[in-house]
Amino acid sequence: xxxxxxxxxxxxxxxxxxxxxxxxxxxxxxxxxxxxxxxxxxxxxxxxxxxxxxxxxxxxxxxxxxxxxxxxxxxx
Amino acid sequence: xxxxxxxxxxxxxxxxxxxxxxxxxxxxxxxxxxxxxxxxxxxxxxxxxxxxxxxxxxxxxxxxxxxxxxxxxxxxxxxxxxxxxxxxxxxxxxxxxxxxxxxxxxxxxxxxxxxxxxxxxxxxxxxxxxxxxxxxxxxxxxxxxxxxx
Numbered sequence: 001x002x003x004x005x006x007x008x009x010x011x012x013x014x015x016x017x018x019x020x021x022x023x024x025x026x027x028x029x030x031x032x033x034x035x036x037x038x039x040x041x042x043x044x045x046x047x048x049x050x051x052x053x054x055x056x057x058x059x060x061x062x063x064x065x066x067x068x069x070x071x072x073x074x075x076x
Numbered sequence: 077x078x079x080x081x082x083x084x085x086x087x088x089x090x091x092x093x094x095x096x097x098x099x100x101x102x103x104x105x106x107x108x109x110x111x112x113x114x115x116x117x118x119x120x121x122x123x124x125x126x127x128x129x130x131x132x133x134x135x136x137x138x139x140x141x142x143x144x145x146x147x148x149x150x151x152x153x154x155x156x157x158x159x160x161x162x163x164x165x166x167x168x169x170x171x172x173x174x175x176x177x178x179x180x181x182x183x184x185x186x187x188x189x190x191x192x193x194x195x196x197x198x199x200x201x202x203x204x205x206x207x208x209x210x211x212x213x214x215x216x217x218x219x220x221x222x223x224x225x
Contacts, residue, residue, distance in 0.1 A: 023174025
């Protein structure tokens with residue numbers, strides 16, 4: 001599920017400066033920071049999906065155990 | 077010499093038959109008891125397996141739905157990040173002195189980026205990496221490639 005989400009794909013580097021002006025160099029720094037934000041967003045998504053899978057699996061196991069539990073006198 | 081006639085008691089055949097019948101009946105009863113004893117357990121085991129499978133399937137479905145929602149949220153965040161980048165780009169390039177040239181800094185930045193995994197495969201990085209290994213082509217001894225592409 002996580003593999004199919006595409007969130008594990010590498011985050012590419014920002015396009016390099018197109019000229020030698022201070023503005024372009026500074027804009028590159030900001031672009032690269034944006035890529036860092038994307039990488040961290042992907043990582044957060046993967047972490048959240050992992051937690052969701054773990055939680056759902058634990059809940060399913062717990063529910064299955066509850067439903068298959070032997071009942072005292074067939075009631076409790 | 078005449079041998080005495082050997083005759084089995086008449087009751088022996090009946091006894092054998094009766095014994096066989098008793099064994100068959102006992103075996104049948106035993107098999108029935110075993111069947112009666114095991115049947116509920118097998119049924120309970122099958123029921124338990126079915127419930128576990130059912131819950132696992134339900135859990136997987138819920139997890140898939142939640143995962144899809146997560147991917148959607150991540151994509152929305154990526155769109156927001158790109159929008160911020162575009163806005164920042166405009167602000168930075170509109171700032172005073174943004175047009176000031178800094179060729180030395182740009183060249184150093186170019187070479188520095190070439191040493192990063194993200195950019196090493198760029199065609200114009202070959203010379204920089206070659207220089208780093210001492211294999212650079214002639215004319216690039218200063219370790220710098222052109223600042224602009």
